[in-house]
Amino acid sequence: MTRQTKHAPEVSATTTDAILESISEGVFTVDLDWRITSFNRAAEEITGISRADAIGRFCSEVFRSNMCETDCALRKTLKDGKPIIGRSGYIINVERDRIPISLSTAVLKNINNQVVGGAETFRDLSEIETLRHELEGRSHVGEIVSRSPLMQRLFEVVPAIAVSPSTVLILGETGTGKELMARTIHALSRRSKGPFVALNCGALPDTLLESELFGYKAGAFTGATKDKPGRFALAKGGTLFLDEIGDVSPALQVRLLRVLQEHSFEPLGGTETIPTDVRIVVATNRELTELTKNGTFREDLYYRVNVVRIELPPLRRRKEDIPLLVEQFITKYNRLHHATVRGISTESLSLLMAHEWPGNVRELENIIERAFVLCPDGMIEMTHLPDEISFLGCRATVPVALQDARSQMESQAIRTALERNGFSRLAAARELGMHKSTLFRKIKQLGITPPEKDGRSKTKR
């Protein structure tokens, strides 16, 4: 057996310089007074500062990172002798652009093993960040975030709907974000600089609603001592959002219809007709078609408001959005409550995924807000979730509950995939990334009952 000898090639200073000049990572070294002693080509490119200007200056004056003042990685490395790898931050380049970076540090020693300074290497992450933002951009419109295919289809049409002047009808269960969608439409519209005025039609009695909508003139009724503009007038140049339109009385429906048809209104007690200059967005969680059938909602008004229709899916049909929404709410409440919650545990997230969410996104937000009261830092655990989420009565048998949670999650994912693929088991299996025989086994095991005909069946004529 021959033994191979490993040769360690001698590396000259010139070779080291050539290597440092050829790499795309910025590298600089400092002495023990924090003054820069070397600065490679990539460091020049990333910072925009020339080597001649950098050498001899304090590293913080050249590097200009968000970490310099409070959390200097090199200072830590020189203190404890341990290198730091891949810490994220940003620097400000000579153009005053914020450049996201990832940096690593090391101690520099001389041939006598004495510490003579430190070395810092850093990588420009701008391109990666741009790509990340592009990906994030696809998952939100305005403040609405979603990766669900159902919502993605909406995201594609919302910008076009927003710039059109047409009346929009938003349908969706309570808590699905109807007002948020209305605000998004307003924000993306040509009226975005105008006001966004919202009114919940279900919250006010008829007479009050009428005066709120159209305003009144002084003397119109007892107590009307001076003119009061209505919401139509206040929303001039902007958007008027009428929530719970399905709850408006038949008498007021007639007045609303007139305004929508004639684009003008008269304040209570007034004689002058005022032209409207508003974009109307209405919403309801009720079945307007049913209401028109039973005569509660005027058919002509229904057709007048149902010009462009947006249907917001309930959260149970877009459960893949739960992790994204949880992350969004954690960021929101960390900011609002000055808290430092890092995230949610896998077990807690599994429970959230298994819940049916009758209250939709609003219910989810409330649960996260509640968790912040019990858990101002660290991770949101199962104990921070309310009983209706964490399986009431199953606390003593957590492993069983977890098993249930997993089964429910699987069941939900399979049902959604089947629905989305027209009950084609083959397509659903492909979407779920499993073999069709595994899907069949799981369908049987979880007791899922798809319709008799699946995606392969042809409709009989």
Added chain:
Amino acid sequence: MTISAVSQVVTRTAFSFWNDRIAPVFDVARNLWIVESTERGIIGQTERHFSSDDAQERALRLATLQVEQMICGAITRGSCVL
């Protein structure tokens, strides 16, 4: 007793500092040294602090402190606009 009615224009200048030097990055600087001066020279100095890294809150803080000039190290374009 005579009371001088001559009013002098007071300028407030803030320096973001760290380790007895100008702080490298204003966006995350914690300390401010505020100098009040007139044509005759410095009339007062005081130290103030930022409690947040939020650009808008920092801009508001400077406005509240009636700072007219700011001397700092690097500053991102976004913060500079505010």
